[in-house]
Amino acid sequence: MPRGRQPSKRPKLKACRRCGALVDSKVNVCPICGSTEFTDNWEGMIIILDSSRSELARELQIEKPGLYAIRVAGRVVKRAAQ
Amino acid sequence: MVVSGEERPAKPSRFYAVYVTGGTEARVALMMKQRTEALGLDVRSIIVPPELRGVVVVEVGDPGDLYDLIRGLRDVKRRRPVLIKKEEAVKLAAPVVEIPTVEKGQIVEIISGPFRGMRGRVVEVYEQRGEVDLVLLESDFRMIVTVPLEQVRPAEERH
Numbered sequence: 001m002p003r004g005r006q007p008s009k010r011p012k013l014k015a016c017r018r019c020g021a022l023v024d025s026k027v028n029v030c031p032i033c034g035s036t037e038f039t040d041n042w043e044g045m046i047i048i049l050d051s052s053r054s055e056l057a058r059e060l061q062i063e064k065p066g067l068y069a070i071r072v073a074g075r076v077v078k079r080a081a082q
Numbered sequence: 083m084v085v086s087g088e089e090r091p092a093k094p095s096r097f098y099a100v101y102v103t104g105g106t107e108a109r110v111a112l113m114m115k116q117r118t119e120a121l122g123l124d125v126r127s128i129i130v131p132p133e134l135r136g137v138v139v140v141e142v143g144d145p146g147d148l149y150d151l152i153r154g155l156r157d158v159k160r161r162r163p164v165l166i167k168k169e170e171a172v173k174l175a176a177p178v179v180e181i182p183t184v185e186k187g188q189i190v191e192i193i194s195g196p197f198r199g200m201r202g203r204v205v206e207v208y209e210q211r212g213e214v215d216l217v218l219l220e221s222d223f224r225m226i227v228t229v230p231l232e233q234v235r236p237a238e239e240r241h
Contacts, residue, residue: 044131045108045111046129046130047112048127049115049118049119054126054127055095056097056168056172057126070130070176
């Protein structure tokens with residue numbers, strides 16, 4: 001197998017500190033909440049594809065489809081585990 | 083009668099744990115997203131739990147779409163997906179509340195960044211910004227630095 005063909009196992013994304021949205025590392029403004037504060041220190045991922053029919057999105061009060069981190073370092077979150 | 087994807091009556095969601103090669107969870111989840119969008123599958127959400135290695139949880143309306151979602155997908159194991167309860171899936175996806183554990187006046191140690199290894203006293207905590215202002219203890223003069231919360235941890239005071 002040619003060297004250097006193995007794709008990166010973790011995508012190069014950064015998490016919005018305010019809403020947890022995952023965006024490309026080149027993005028400067030969060031498309032979900034408009035925040036400009038990001039961190040590379042995040043864990044876990046939620047992908048919401050159909051926010052209107054997803055029961056998970058309803059439970060977590062996520063209104064917009066997209067990628068979200070489950071844990072973001074130093075973030076005070078509103079949606080807490082029940 | 084042909085019912086288009088948009089007009090299909092909403093079926094209740096089902097959550098399935100899909101087994102994948104350890105370490106590839108996020109990449110597989112992104113491939114599932116692409117496939118869902120390309121094929122118009124009734125996949126509503128995908129969870130990559132931070133605690134579980136080798137598992138991706140998929141929320142589907144039509145279980146038949148799950149088969150189309152994972153068929154031939156690289157790094158998905160042949161093991162049959164397992165139906166799990168919604169409560170379990172939500173528990174895996176609910177973020178752990180990470181409230182800053184430092185407060186004003188507390189002595190903290192800086193664990194990364196340019197001031198790594200130094201200690202400081204907290205003079206202000208900015209929870210929304212995720213930062214703290216510290217007075218460095220090792221400095222000869224009163225020097226206040228602002229560092230991200232993730233770079234500090236509480237330290238015991240030296241006597």
